Amino acid sequence: MKLLRLGSVGREVPAVQDRDGRTFGLDGLTSDIDGSFLADGGVERVRAALAAGTLPVLDTEGLRVGSPVSRPGKVVCIGLNYRDHAEETGAAIPARPVVFMKDPATVVGPYDRVLIPRGSAKTDWEVELAVVIGRQARYLDSPASALRTVAGYAISNDVSEREFQLDFSSQWDLGKSCETFNPLGPWLVTADEIADPQALGLRLSVNGEPRQDGSTENMIFDVAYIVWYLSQYMVLNPGDVINTGTPAGVALGLPGTPYLRAGDRVELAIDGLGRQSQAFAQA
Structure with missing residues (x-):
């Protein structure tokens, strides 16, 4: 569903x-x-x-599509989780998942306008597989049991301001938690419809130019391991969202590629999870 x-x-x-x-x-x-x-x-x-057959048909004409999950308790992100992305940014391949948090208030609809922060010079894109937790995950015994806690999957754009993220603080929060910085959706596709979360193609383009083209099979830490690992350090509750990392092709890793500016349009797709599209505007 x-x-x-x-x-x-x-x-x-x-x-x-x-x-x-x-x-x-x-x-x-x-x-x-x-x-x-x-x-x-x-x-x-x-x-x-x-x-x-007891549900009423809904007329969707003209209706905005919101985030498929209302009010996530937290948004947990995994950085540098694709080898090619780590290599393009000059980072070492992590031995353990790189974990950071993103303000849940950043979550907006998949077609909503995204605001470039005031003073921004390096607003960047990141197509990611989002995992939505469906039952509490706390000290899970092993990765083998982790997927049973997953309600489903969605497309996430982990928008980032690289100067805020890397130059203005020793932590990443400033560059990750600006308003509107996490379009999510259009759907929460239930876990039973995704046979293998490690076999999904991810794509992103900017103004029609392809920038990212990867697959979740190339994650350093797969979905099951990520959920298990996080459960050893925090309680994952139903409705929490995990952004699982992005493949190569971000502006940070493409010398000479311009960062996002007002008027740009970003389009994202993940196999089986639909498509997103956002226009960027100045805050």
Whole structure:
């Protein structure tokens, strides 16, 4: 299933899209797609209602697509998780996952406008596979059990301001947590529809020019390991989002490639998870 949220900012309604592309409202089942919904068997209830044919068809004409997950408790990010990306930026291949946090308020819809911060000279793009947690993960026994805690997957654009990130602080938060810096969606594709999260192609273009073209098979640390590893140091709760890293092709690693400016358009796609597109504007 593809879970999504439609409507103006702050007034989104939950919905589900079936395999034929039809969209149905979930008003009778839940008020939103959030951590409580995922923790309380929401996915299973929607699946049963969809199979029973009891959900109302939703007219989506003109409706904005919001983030498929409302109010993530936290956004955890993994840096330098593709060998080619580490190499292009001159970083050493990490022996352990590089972990940092991103302000959950950065999460916006997949087609929403993204704001370039005031004073920014190096706003950059990053297509990433996002993992959405569906049940609490705390001190998991092994990576083998980790995928059972995953509700589903989505496309994430881990927008970054490289000068803020690398020059203005010894930590990365300043360059990662600017407003609108995490478009997510269009869908939360439930885990049962993704046979192998390590076999997904990722692509990104800027103003129609291809910049990133990679595959999750090239992750240094795979999804199961990341979820297990994080659970040893923090509690992952339903609705939390994990950005799992980006392949080569970011502006930081492409000498002479301009960073993003107002008026630029970025398009992203991941196999099975749909497409995103954002126009960039000055804050």
